[in-house]
Amino acid sequence: MTTAASGALAATRALESLAREDRGRLLSALIARLRDFSLAEEALQDAMISAVSHWGRAGVPSAPLNWLLTVAYRKAIDRLRQSRSQARLASDLVPLLGEEADEEGSEMIPDHRLRLIFTCCHPAIEQKSQIALTLRTLGGLSTVEIARAFLDQEATMGQRLSRAKAKIAAARIPYAVPEPPEWPERLNAVLAVVYLIFNAGYSAGPVAGRDFAEEAIWLGRLLDRLRPSDAEIEGFCALMLLTHARRAARTDQNGVTIPLARQDRQLWDHTMIAEGLALVERALSRRQPGPYQIKAAIAACHCEGETSDWPQIVALYTTLLQHEPTAIVRLNRAVALAEVGELELGASELALLADALSDYQPFHAAQAELFARQGRTSEAMGAYARAIALAQTSADAGLLAQRRDALDV
Amino acid sequence: MKYMLLIYNDPAREPAFGTPEFQAMMEGYFALNGRMTADGVLRGGEGLKGVETATSLRIKAGKVETMDGPFAETKEHLGGYYVIEVADLDAALTYAALIPSAAFGTIEVRPLMDYNPAG
Incomplete structure (x- = not known):
């Protein structure tokens, strides 16, 4: 193999080994500076392409994320130069260049993914587009992968993503974490999106190598890290873990659903259940009850002991009704009453x-x-x-x- | 950024003139006008007379066609608007939620076009 080829290979490997965590972080940092979703995505793509040739020749830099951020930033400036008037360019670039200089040489790239997820799940965006944007920008899924999950054409999904990004820019949907009065409602919108992703994986199983239930758990854990000690986020993660832990026992060899009471508990993922149970307990100990925590506590009642704790489940559904007075919660409570x-x-x-x-x-x-x-x-x-x-x-x-x-x- | 808050409501659901509910609605509008002015965000706004006073026209084959009535026959009519200038959509939505008609109608929030983007 030639030196150039092995260098390019090493560069490609280094790029692939960047966790998708890093892609989301880079994108969130670029959007924070550029205030433009599409420009940030294009610039990051340009930087990745540059990295293959530069790193191939000169070796992988000691601070690859910082390298990518700086180069992506320059690429964005190039794109702005090509598309905008000089007058506009001067006013755009002066503040941006100042920020760039501050971060030269360190690997401390800012993490703005919490702002990113709240923007993607803003109620002014249609819910299906919220899901697609979240999977694209935070999960790093390709448009093709998202289209497959929705049974859409790639072009249709691409247009949906473009329209959503255009609305964020044109209507000026803020790139910000909501403040306390709006927080609970806006957090609910985010959790609803992640839960829909989880359910898509629950009912479909892996689609073309992507398990959406695991994507959702990954997003849930990310939220928990970005906003630690939030009882509802903890309860939400616990609910997904306690549900996902039973996946191997959920259907028989003919693909027919096995009800919970008849599942082979040996097949449950007990490590995941232990993690879920610990999370529910931590969440409930904060004494800020919310619907996801209660649902997680109900899931816990099914997982602990040899059989489900039905009296406790009835009590929990009664409490859940105060938070979510819906027909579906009433249905579940009626079933628990019969039990x-x-x-x-x-x-x-x-x-x-x-x-x-x-x-x-x-x-x-x-x-x-x-x-x-x-x-x-x-x-x-x-x-x-x-x-x-x-x-x-x-x-x-x-x-x-x-x-x-x-x-x- | 400037936003127009378009106030749509169904006149049948609007409080009748002279009732305490009508009084409360008007006080809500006066309070909102005062707040928008004090916050320095109000750029304009008007209430419209009812759709029974509306006339629509279009030009077909170079000929002006004039018709009685609003653009679209719907239950909810455009009844008025505000133009405000605020930082972002969230701020615009906060003011939109203070419009008394939001309780029985719908407020559509639209960013205004910027004709001088290089400005």
């Missing part, structure tokens, strides 16, 4: 939700289950049929069919 022996009460609570949840598969599955226990077999058959028709995955449809077939007609 503690309050079958009639659970069934009557469930009946009240028939209109609100008429298109929601788990409602019909729960109703079928309770009808079956009450000996109302023909009603149970009807409810199973409705649930199977509404099932989103063949795994769930399989389980529902098994249950229907087990009915004593």
